[in-house]
Amino acid sequence: MKALLLYPLFPKTFWSYHAFMKMVGLKASVPPLGIITVAALLPQDWEIRFCDRNVQSETDQDWEWCDLVILSAMLAQKDDFLAQIKKAVQLGKKVAVGGPYPTSIPDPALAAGANYLILDEGEITISQFLDAINSGQEQGIFRASEKPDISQSPPPRFDLLKREDYLMMAVQFSRGCPFQCEFCDITNLYGRKSRTKDPSQTLAELQILYDLGWRGSVLIVDDNFIGNTRNVKRLLRDLIPWMEERHYPFTFMTEASVNLAEDSELLDLMVKAGFYAVFLGIETPDQDSLELTLKFQNTRHSLIDACHIINDAGLLIYAGFILGFDGERKGAGDRIQAFVEATNIPQPMLGILQAIPNTALWQRLKKEQRLLEGTGGEEFGDQNALMNFKPTRPLAEIAHEYIEAIWTLYDPQNYLKRCFQQCLKIKTNPLLHQPMYFPKRKLLVFIARLLWRQGWQSPEIRSQFWQQLWQILQQKPQLLNIYLGLCGAGEHFWEYRILARERITQQLGFDPLTLQGVTSHVPSQVYESNEWIQAKTLWS
16 A cells, blocks of 8 residues: 655644744744654555655655555644645545544545544554455544553654754653643543553654754643653653763653642653743633633642742743633733733733534533534634634624734734743753754754844844843853744744734724724623624624
């Protein structure tokens, strides 16, 4: 069997870093770990070609060569995902698909012509698919009735990657999350039990990357790295000597719940193992919204104090925030801005709440008859989409607060100030001399471009840029690479805020930043407002 594995294009999103990638001379931030793990699960006698379309397009010869096309996608990739299915069908190729998007919403892939839907987790469903292929079945939908033991998962096929085109490499230690946040689909996809690999597996995967010559940042893609604290501490205790013996070839970042701040031993182990950053799902500083959405782990202690503790331990913080929770009071966007300024989180990811199919939020809103008609899942993936349900305050008010917050937070002067203050706050790790934000071979070209753009071409930040750079060199030279990387990422966010404003304006029919006198309505009035009627028409 000749299989062409394709990973679809991502649109411009908060995390795409398009302008930054160009400055560094890279193509994509992170490789697709899922599909190269699928490649490892396929029979060894199959011939495999792999193309990450975000890095390099496949050729006409690839299409002619293959017998089967395999695609994996997340929600944000839906447009190119469906386009590639249709292309394969037109060329007479069999198509197999999997990943979070078709697992959550299978109908669009079926409608586009996919023959095989390999859903849920591949450690179980790939074997079902292979049995169907071997028995001559022309189509099939394969699902798992249980969660696999990922300690049996093979190492991903890192050798298939054009590693020099990525900002980071990626590995996975665990799947699942013990928490029950109402809006999150992770527990639907991977369960509430945090299943982990054996530490030896993860070290073996890191050794493969090391032997392939990778030196730089590695993203541990777990949705909650600390979901199983006992096992993650086992990993870290083994990882520390492994890193020391190899003179710290990698630096790590990951995603974790805020209760990380409650475990000083875990923080210490992470820093000693070479972690430099963590993404936190903060969502909102409003305690009543956190309780309503069942994110109780964020209500136990002060979120600002938690951020300070994590910084003091030596970790840079990225964080996610959401507008539009039920019962949310006017001014939530201002409160998020105040929180970000108090914690100096450089890159707060702010979004408008979406009800993802099959989540607890989706089910509740469906029962309450608040889901908009025509929201079967095909509209998901755009980080700047309006809500797909009836909110409890005016939609225009939420949109105004969203764009106003994005516009202010990513004002170039505000952004650079937070980058500077965050780096000053972080306790430096003496074991990590110049933590690697991106591959060293790209560093000199990137620095030259950054100095030219922000140190010369941008008069509104030129003086600030040089002053802050000098102070970083004087006070935190160990964090110079990270600081420069954060500065460079600003080029992306300054474009992204314009894109966000344009997308929301297009959906509303007016620019939300020009909206004056937005007032709160009682819920029954929300649905009859002119802004809501316009938005509802667009959605349906």
